[in-house]
Amino acid sequence: xxxxPWHLLPDNxxxxxxxxLTIAGCDTIELAREFGTPVFVYDEDHLRAxxxxxxxxxxxxxxxxxxxxxxxxxxNLAAEEGMGxxxxxxxxxxxxxxxxxxxxxxxxxxxxxxxxxxRSARSVGVGRIVIDSLDxxxxxxxxxxxxxxxxxxxxxxxxxxxxxxxxxxxxxxDDSKFGFTVSTGAALAAVEKAAASPAVDLVGLHAxxxxxxxxxxxxxxxxxVLGEFANPLGLPELVVGGGLGVPYVEGEEGAxxxxxxxxxxxxxxxxxxxxxxxxxxxxxxxxxxxxxxYTVGTVKELPGIRTYLSVDGGMSDNPRPVLYGSGxxxxxxxxxxxDRRRPVRIVGKHCESGDLLVREASIQADxxxxxxxxxxxxxxxxxxxxxxYNKMRRPPVVFCRNGDARLVVRxxxxxxxxxxxxx
Ligand code: LLP
Numbered sequence: 001x002x003x004x005p006w007h008l009l010p011d012n013x014x015x016x017x018x019x020x021l022t023i024a025g026c027d028t029i030e031l032a033r034e035f036g037t038p039v040f041v042y043d044e045d046h047l048r049a050x051x052x053x054x055x056x057x058x059x060x061x062x063x064x065x066x067x068x069x070x071x072x073x074x075x076n077l078a079a080e081e082g083m084g085x086x087x088x089x090x091x092x093x094x095x096x097x098x099x100x101x102x103x104x105x106x107x108x109x110x111x112x113x114x115x116x117x118x119r120s121a122r123s124v125g126v127g128r129i130v131i132d133s134l135d136x137x138x139x140x141x142x143x144x145x146x147x148x149x150x151x152x153x154x155x156x157x158x159x160x161x162x163x164x165x166x167x168x169x170x171x172x173x174d175d176s177k178f179g180f181t182v183s184t185g186a187a188l189a190a191v192e193k194a195a196a197s198p199a200v201d202l203v204g205l206h207a208x209x210x211x212x213x214x215x216x217x218x219x220x221x222x223x224x225v226l227g228e229f230a231n232p233l234g235l236p237e238l239v240v241g242g243g244l245g246v247p248y249v250e251g252e253e254g255a256x257x258x259x260x261x262x263x264x265x266x267x268x269x270x271x272x273x274x275x276x277x278x279x280x281x282x283x284x285x286x287x288x289x290x291x292x293x294y295t296v297g298t299v300k301e302l303p304g305i306r307t308y309l310s311v312d313g314g315m316s317d318n319p320r321p322v323l324y325g326s327g328x329x330x331x332x333x334x335x336x337x338x339d340r341r342r343p344v345r346i347v348g349k350h351c352e353s354g355d356l357l358v359r360e361a362s363i364q365a366d367x368x369x370x371x372x373x374x375x376x377x378x379x380x381x382x383x384x385x386x387x388x389y390n391k392m393r394r395p396p397v398v399f400c401r402n403g404d405a406r407l408v409v410r411x412x413x414x415x416x417x418x419x420x421x422x423x
Contacts, residue, residue, distance in 0.1 A: 204237025314348010
């Protein structure tokens with residue numbers, strides 16, 4: 001029931017001609033016309049600025065978690081700004097390598113890396129492999145020999161910290177599929193085994209307590225536990241993961257990357273950690289950099305019940321509302337600063353009632369069929385978690401900078417949907 005909170009928009013959002021939203025000098029209504037909808041519109045300098053914040057605090061030990069949003073333009077952008085890149089599958093590895101990112105800038109993650117994935121990671125020479133289990137160490141040992149390769153590895157440690165966030169994205173608690181648990185002694189046993197293994201060069205430890213974590217003291221607590229465990233081992237590297245929460249809706253506030261980094265660095269000093277410390281943000285780099293533009297196709301008014309706005313995307317371009325019950329704001333970019341007084345539910349075009357984009361939205365009262373409607377803070381875990389459900393074509397991605405709009409991922413075609421279908 002209010003105007004859109006401006007801090008949810010990309011850095012270079014502005015009010016342009018007749019009250020329309022511009023992003024980095026590009027008129028959003030024109031972008032919708034030129035590229036069609038749905039479309040992900042990124043403010044490229046916003047992405048760059050967040051990467052620079054991370055690099056200012058941690059240098060080349062700042063690593064971008066590509067799962068948040070990955071295409072070749074993004075991989076290059078993060079690398080150009082001096083970040084390493086975290087990849088969590090053979091597919092993410094492939095995209096980063098095909099973008100031309102040097103393999104030694106990549107950190108390979110995952111709780112069940114296959115023999116093939118580990119073989120590729122070793123042979124291309126990724127900078128670090130983060131070992132998540134003894135089964136993975138066994139696989140690396142099976143690959144050892146002959147080629148003289150001995151990859152540098154970190155061990156994924158589970159510090160026993162339960163971060164306050166959605167259950168699906170907490171990872172630091174003992175009851176977790178990820179990593180070696182400190183409290184059970186598994187972490188120490190793994191360090192001893194990896195240190196003695198001729199197949200790997202153990203250079204440090206890694207932990208990641210969860211994602212969309214607003215309480216920055218959780219990170220300080222994790223650093224404390226990690227310090228206690230890691231200091232006596234004398235390993236040179238310690239990565240404390242990503243996870244910084246970002247505001248999605250009115251009333252939410254989050255720490256900046258710089259503030260988060262300062263809290264981590266203070267905790268590192270207090271814990272007497274002398275290892276090189278790194279971070280691995282994904283969402284904090286990409287989320288607020290983008291808005292998604294849709295077109296309203298139907299307005300269904302149910303007197304005394306509610307109004308449904310159906311748009312031309314849905315759970316296939318943003319599954320977060322369905323998966324985690326995540327909230328978003330919505331607004332009409334043609335009058336971005338106007339009051340939003342009309343309560344509506346914004347739904348997609350998939351064949352199920354669960355296909356919600358914004359459960360309780362307030363939008364400008366004069367919304368009509370044909371309007372472009374926008375959801376902000378959709379730059380992370382939207383495009384990357386998209387699907388082809390109902391054989392919807394995945395939307396394009398546009399990078400805006402200084403008034404120029406660059407198409408970096410085109411919309412899928414109907415023929416793309418048949419690419420893997422052998423008939
Ligand atoms: N490092 C590791 C090892 C991770 O597993 C993750 C995220 C990150 C870094 C980056 O976390 P971030 O800074 O983005 O919070 N799909 C969920 C989020 C899943 C996060 C998985 N791991 C969502 O849409 O909320």
